[in-house]
Structures are given as structure tokens and as C-alpha cells.
Amino acid sequence: MQFQSLINYLSTFISLDENEQDILASKVTHRTYLKNQYMVQQGDVCKYVNFITSGCTKTFYLDNDGTEHIVMFGIENWWIADLGSFITQSPADYNVQCIETTEVIQFTHQNLESLYTQIPKLERFFRKIIERALVASQKRIVRNFTHSAKDNYLIFKELYPKIEQRVPQYMIASYLGITKEFLSKIKSELIFEK
Amino acid sequence: MQFQSLINYLSTFISLDENEQDILASKVTHRTYLKNQYMVQQGDVCKYVNFITSGCTKTFYLDNDGTEHIVMFGIENWWIADLGSFITQSPADYNVQCIETTEVIQFTHQNLESLYTQIPKLERFFRKIIERALVASQKRIVRNFTHSAKDNYLIFKELYPKIEQRVPQYMIASYLGITKEFLSKIKSELIFEK
DNA sequence: AATAAATGTTAAACTAGTTTAACTTCCTTT
DNA sequence: AAAGGAAGTTAAACTAGTTTAACATTTATT
Numbered sequence: 001m002q003f004q005s006l007i008n009y010l011s012t013f014i015s016l017d018e019n020e021q022d023i024l025a026s027k028v029t030h031r032t033y034l035k036n037q038y039m040v041q042q043g044d045v046c047k048y049v050n051f052i053t054s055g056c057t058k059t060f061y062l063d064n065d066g067t068e069h070i071v072m073f074g075i076e077n078w079w080i081a082d083l084g085s086f087i088t089q090s091p092a093d094y095n096v097q098c099i100e101t102t103e104v105i106q107f108t109h110q111n112l113e114s115l116y117t118q119i120p121k122l123e124r125f126f127r128k129i130i131e132r133a134l135v136a137s138q139k140r141i142v143r144n145f146t147h148s149a150k151d152n153y154l155i156f157k158e159l160y161p162k163i164e165q166r167v168p169q170y171m172i173a174s175y176l177g178i179t180k181e182f183l184s185k186i187k188s189e190l191i192f193e194k
Numbered sequence: 195m196q197f198q199s200l201i202n203y204l205s206t207f208i209s210l211d212e213n214e215q216d217i218l219a220s221k222v223t224h225r226t227y228l229k230n231q232y233m234v235q236q237g238d239v240c241k242y243v244n245f246i247t248s249g250c251t252k253t254f255y256l257d258n259d260g261t262e263h264i265v266m267f268g269i270e271n272w273w274i275a276d277l278g279s280f281i282t283q284s285p286a287d288y289n290v291q292c293i294e295t296t297e298v299i300q301f302t303h304q305n306l307e308s309l310y311t312q313i314p315k316l317e318r319f320f321r322k323i324i325e326r327a328l329v330a331s332q333k334r335i336v337r338n339f340t341h342s343a344k345d346n347y348l349i350f351k352e353l354y355p356k357i358e359q360r361v362p363q364y365m366i367a368s369y370l371g372i373t374k375e376f377l378s379k380i381k382s383e384l385i386f387e388k
Numbered sequence: 389a390a391t392a393a394a395t396g397t398t399a400a401a402c403t404a405g406t407t408t409a410a411c412t413t414c415c416t417t418t
Numbered sequence: 419a420a421a422g423g424a425a426g427t428t429a430a431a432c433t434a435g436t437t438t439a440a441c442a443t444t445t446a447t448t
Contacts, residue, residue: 063340071332084329087322093333120314127321128281134324135278137331138265139287144338145371146257149435168395177339182435184397343405362425376405378427 002030005053006105009077013128014121023118027111033098039080040096046085048106052078055102056166059094060174070175073099073163079129080104099167149178150186196224199247200299203271207322208315217312221305226297233274233290233298240279240286242300246272249296250360253288254368264369267293267357273323274298293361343372344380 003025010016016024033039033055040046042062057074059082071094074080085092089109107115116123143152153176157164164172169187170180197219204210210218227233227249234240236256251268253276265288268274279286283303301309310317337346347370351358358366367377 061336061340069336069339071336083325083332087325087329116318120317123314123317123321124310127317127324130321130324130328131277131281134328134331135281137328137335139278141331141335141338142255142263142265144335145263146255170395179436180396181398181437185399185435188397364425373406374426375407375428379405379429382427 002053002103002105003028005077006051009051010125014125016119016121020119020121024115024122027107027115029106031104031106033102033104035098035101038095038097039102039104040082040085040092040094042093042095043091044085045089046082046092048104048108049079049081049086049112050074050096050104050106052076052080053103053105055104056099056163057096057102058099058167058171059096061094068095068174069177070171073160073167073171073175075162075166099171144177149176149182150189152176153183153186154190196247196297196299197222199271200245203245204319208319210313210315214313214315218309218316221301221309223300224297225300226295227292229292229295231292233292233296234276234279234286234288236287236289237285239283240276242298242302243273243275243280243306244268244290244298244300246270246274247297247299249298250293250357251290251296252293252361252365253290255288262289262368263371264365267354267361267365267369269357269360293365338371343370343376344383346370347377347380348384 006024006028007016007021039048039050039057040059052074054076057080059071059074059080060068061071062068074096080096082092082094082096084090085094086109116126143155147155153172156172156176169183173180173183176183200218200222201210201215233242233244233251234253246268248270251274252264253266253268253274254262254264256262268290274290276286276288276290278284279288280303310320337349341349347366350366350370363377363381364374367374370377
């Protein structure tokens with residue numbers, strides 16, 4: 001059952017007694033999105049924070065030319081939302097679309113707020129998750145500046161080997177901030193170098 | 195007095211009663227760093243989260259060539275630390291150096307943890323601050339991909355007009371991920387365009 | 389099995405940003 | 419007031435990554 005995946009995941013960070021688990025269960029819902037469906041659309045308010053129990057998503061920004069820029073991918077045990085939109089309940093800058101059929105456990109803003117109050121351990125947990133995400137985000141900024149596209153591709157493969165196998169190459173190029181043609185060139189150079 | 199600056203700042207987010215203010219005061223220390231002094235050095239453990247009451251700092255990464263890459267600046271009412279190092283109490287990736295004489299209020303890891311427990315409002319406050327920082331960091335990643343160096347410079351000026359006036363140009367170039375020579379060229383083009 | 393659609397490749401011409409190096413201007417320190 | 423260092427500028431040669439366009443391969447649909 002889906003909810004159990006969340007409990008298992010949380011148990012590696014915090015321990016919740018039966019009562020707390022029941023409270024949590026009463027505040028979340030479960031949903032399945034089909035491949036290509038949108039979890040969040042640019043311009044809509046992001047209603048949920050989503051915990052992925054299975055599947056794969058991409059979070060992307062559409063620029064004025066209609067080009068998509070992938071901000072992040074999401075797989076099992078990742079938290080996915082347009083955080084800026086969710087916390088302020090204002091229109092989203094990003095789209096979240098499913099690359100595979102994706103099952104999630106959803107927290108509304110109101111339910112999450114009430115969980116924070118009822119189970120302070122959970123607020124602490126989310127603070128720590130967000131701290132880590134911020135550290136990772138800052139590291140990514142520095143990486144982008146200090147490394148060539150080829151190095152960044154190799155680092156990506158090492159950091160997220162599971163994602164590299166599941167998403168098309170042109171999306172990885174977008175995540176790295178380069179064109180699919182250039183990534184193709186990089187890959188052929190890497191094969192040659194071996 | 196320095197501590198009052200922190201209280202004033204916090205009051206725009208949360209209200210602390212006298213007792214809570216006293217607890218807070220008992221858990222922080224004050225320190226003045228001179229121009230060019232280091233608040234954090236790459237390799238050391240980042241011992242404090244610093245709230246700047248006056249002055250200006252740069253947080254930067256030194257790559258293998260010895261080139262510095264500025265991750266962020268800090269001015270009055272900003273929180274400065276190597277967050278990754280602070281939360282795990284492991285060696286820092288970044289340096290924090292003062293661009294001006296800088297006064298800060300410092301929180302050790304232990305004191306901050308105990309404040310979170312004694313004043314849950316403060317944990318909520320920090321969660322929100324970090325959420326915002328994460329949103330800003332993700333936006334910066336997308337900005338870097340979607341805009342030219344010239345656009346990013348204009349955006350920087352608009353976003354942080356106070357910082358632009360206080361720090362040398364070559365540091366702004368580093369923050370933008372371009373060379374000082376190219377920023378110089380961009381500026382001369384902008385003058386010409388007017 | 390056939391066709392269309394999505395994904396991936398190659399190569400040539402191009403451009404945004406880097407490198408190097410020489411020079412200028414401004415700021416400190418004596 | 420002079421001298422030295424830090425910060426900023428200019429320009430030429432270069433390179434990492436883009437653009438365009440044509441083609442190849444894989445995957446999905448009938």
C-alpha cells in the first residue's frame with residue numbers, strides 16, 4: 001500500500017508512534033498520474049506537496065521562446081512541488097509533468113500546516129529536508145560555473161545514475177543547460193576516449 | 195545595540211515575548227570581524243550561523259586553479275554560514291570573507307538546536323527562511339540557463355541594488371559566473387545603448 | 389508489418405564568452 | 419607628493435557551446 005512507502009521512508013529519519021501515523025494518514029491523499037499528465041501547471045497554484053512512491057517526473061520552466069528548461073527530476077522517495085507557489089499559494093512558475101505513470105502521496109498546504117502543529121517532529125523533518133535541498137541547489141550553481149559541460153554530464157551520471165537510465169537524453173541536456181546536439185557530441189567523445 | 199537589530203528583524207516575521215527574548219539573548223553571542231577577515235574557511239567546520247547587523251560578506255568557493263567563485267553576498271539582515279558544513283558539522287566547502295568590517299550575531303549548532311526546542315516559533319521561522327532561500331536558489335539556476343550574461347547582470351542590479359554599489363565589479367562578475375573583462379565589455383555596451 | 393512520431397546523431401557555420409596581455413585609473417600607504 | 423598595489427578597460431586571438439539542417443534510429447500505433 002502506498003502510505004506504507006511514506007512511513008518506511010520517514011522511519012529512516014524520525015520515528016512515529018501509531019497515533020502519529022494515524023494522524024498523518026488522516027491528512028494525506030493518494031493519487032496516480034498517467035504518463036505525460038501534469039501534476040502542476042505554470043500559472044496555476046501548486047496545491048500539493050507530493051511524495052513520489054513510484055514513477056518519474058520532470059519540473060521545468062517554459063521560457064518566452066517556448067523552450068523548456070528542466071529544473072529537477074523526481075523519482076521514488078523524492079518530494080515534488082513548485083515550492084515557491086506552494087508556500088505562498090500564488091501562481092506557479094514551473095510545470096511538473098510525469099515522464100512515467102507516477103503515484104504520489106499528497107499534502108495540501110492546510111493539512112501540512114496542521115501536521116506541523118500536531119506533530120512537531122514533522123516540522124523538524126521538513127526543515128532538515130529543505131536544508132539539504134538548499135545545500136544541493138547551491139552546490140549545483142557552483143558546479144555549473146566551475147565545470148565544463150562534459151564534466152557536468154559525468155557528475156550528473158554519478159550523482160543520479162538511476163535517473164540517467166530512465167529519462168530521454170534531450171531532457172538530461174536541458175537539465176544540464178546545454179543543447180541535445182552538444183550532449184550527443186560529448187557522448188561520442190566519451191566513447192572515443194575509452 | 196546589536197541584539198536589538200535581530201529582535202527588530204525577527205519582529206517582522208514572528209512576535210517574541212520578553213521571556214522568549216531573554217532565552218534568545220542567552221543563546222547568542224556578538225562579534226565584529228574586520229575587513230578581509232574570514233568568518234568561515236574552506237576545510238574548517240562552520241561553527242556559527244551568523245546574522246549580519248552591519249557590514250558586507252562574500253561566500254566563495256576556490257576551485258583547483260585557485261579561482262574564486264562567489265556563491266552569495268551578505269549584507270544587513272542576511273543569514274550567513276556554510277549551511278552544509280553547519281548542519282552536518284563537517285568541513286566547509288566555502289569561504290566567507292568580510293568585504294567590509296562586519297558585525298554579526300552568532301548561533302552555535304548546539305544553541306540553535308536548543309532554541310528550536312525551547313521556542314518552536316523559531317524553528318518555524320527558520321524553516322520558512324530556508325524555504326525562501328531554496329526558492330531563490332532554484333530561480334537563480336533557471337535564470338543562469340535562460341538568460342545571457344548581459345541580462346543576468348541587469349537582473350542582478352535590479353534584485354540587489356544595494357550590493358551592486360558596495361562590492362567591486364570583479365566580484366559581481368564572479369557571482370554572475372563570467373570574467374571581469376567580459377563584464378567590463380557588457381557595461382560599456384550598456385552605456386553606449388543609452 | 390507498416391507508418392508515423394519521437395528521439396538521437398553528425399557536421400558546418402556561427403556566436404557568446406574566455407584568455408592573454410598591455411594599459412589606465414583609482415586608492416592606500418608612506 | 420610619490421610609489422605601489424588593487425581595480426577596471428580595451429582589443430585581438432581563441433574556444434566552448436549554439437544553430438541549422440539533414441539524416442538515422444528507436445518506439446508506439448494502427
